[in-house]
Amino acid sequence: MATIFQKIIDKQIPADIVYEDDQCLAFRDINPQAPTHVLVIPKREIKSIDALSPSDGPLIGHLFVVVRQIAQQLGLSDGYRTVINCGRDGGQSVDHIHIHLLAGRSLSWPPG
Numbered sequence: 001m002a003t004i005f006q007k008i009i010d011k012q013i014p015a016d017i018v019y020e021d022d023q024c025l026a027f028r029d030i031n032p033q034a035p036t037h038v039l040v041i042p043k044r045e046i047k048s049i050d051a052l053s054p055s056d057g058p059l060i061g062h063l064f065v066v067v068r069q070i071a072q073q074l075g076l077s078d079g080y081r082t083v084i085n086c087g088r089d090g091g092q093s094v095d096h097i098h099i100h101l102l103a104g105r106s107l108s109w110p111p112g
C-alpha cells in the first residue's frame with residue numbers, strides 16, 4: 001500500500017511544496033514542530049536509514065545538498081536542525097525515508 005508520502009509524490013494528495021527536482025521533493029510538514037518545518041524526501045521509496053544500501057549514497061548526499069539550498073531559499077540564516085527518525089524508538093511514523101528541516105526558533109538539546 002502506498003505511503004502518504006508516495007501519494008504526495010504522485011500528486012494524489014496536496015502538499016505545500018517548497019522544492020522539487022527529478023530525484024526529490026520537499027514540502028512543509030502538516031504538523032509543524034517549529035516555525036519552519038520542511039520534509040525532504042527521495043522520489044524513490046527507501047523505507048528508512050536501516051534500508052539504505054551503499055549505492056544510495058549519492059541520493060542521500062543529494063538530499064542534504066537540497067537541504068542547504070532550501071535553507072538559503074527560505075533565509076534560515078540563524079541556523080536550523082536536520083533530523084532523520086528511524087524505526088519505532090527513533091519516532092519514525094512514515095515508512096519512506098525523510099529529512100526533517102526545522103528552524104525559526106532556538107531548538108533545545110538533547111531531544112526528548
Ligand code: 5GP
Pocket residue numbers: 004015016027028029030031032039084085091092093094095
Ligand atoms: P516521522 O515521524 O516519520 O519522522 O515524520 C513524519 C512526518 O510526516 C510528521 O512530522 C508528520 O507531521 C508528517 N506528515 C504526516 N502526514 C502528512 C501529510 O499528509 N502531509 C504532510 N505535509 N506531512 C505529513
